[in-house]
Amino acid sequence: MNGKAEPDDLNKLERLANNIKKSAICGLGQTAPNPVLSTLKYFREEYVEHVSYNKCRAGYCRALCNLVINPEKCRGCGICKRNCPVGAISGEVKMPHEINQKICIKCGTCADKCPFHAIEKQTI
Ligand code: SF4
Ligand code: SF4
Structure with missing residues (x-):
């Protein structure tokens, strides 16, 4: 979820789960x-995408997504x-704002605070 796993971690996870069982x-x-x-059995390719390509196709893992401001919804x-x-956010009052992806640490505070739900996750 944080983009820090290695491909071999999937084997470790499977071994650990089987040992517990x-x-x-x-x-x-x-x-x-x-x-x-x-x-792991039915959705293994999604685990592999997370650990090998830092990709979360569901857009759930914040660290693996970019947060972007939808200019259609943003009220400035x-x-x-x-x-x-x-x-990391810039913009004039009453104008659509923007997130600088190079500075953003993906904490999610902006998305939690936006009263207009204008901040959306974008899969990388
Ligand atoms: S909080 Fe939401 S509506 Fe307000 S400036 Fe930010 S993105 Fe736009
Ligand atoms: S509040 Fe957090 S997630 Fe939003 S732009 Fe700033 S650093 Fe990124």
Whole structure:
């Protein structure tokens, strides 16, 4: 999710889940790794995209997406700009604002604060 995994981490994850399944004493423990094992089985290509290409096709993992301001929705209120911790947002009052992707640390504060839901995730 943070773009720091290595391809071999998928094998480690699978081994770990299988070991938990085999060694757990109660039914709860034995079934706990099932979501990991079944998603690895049926959606492995999405895991591979995350670890090998830093891509999240669902647009859920913030670190693997860019946040962009939709100029159609932006009202230029400046709330995002005032709340950005690194000064990555620029724009004049009542005009569409913009995010500088080179400065943005993808904290998501702007998207959380925008009252017009104008800040959207864009898969890289
Ligand atoms: S908070 Fe939303 S509407 Fe206001 S300037 Fe930022 S993106 Fe535009
Ligand atoms: S995600 Fe965080 S760092 Fe990036 S523009 Fe929004 S508030 Fe600024």
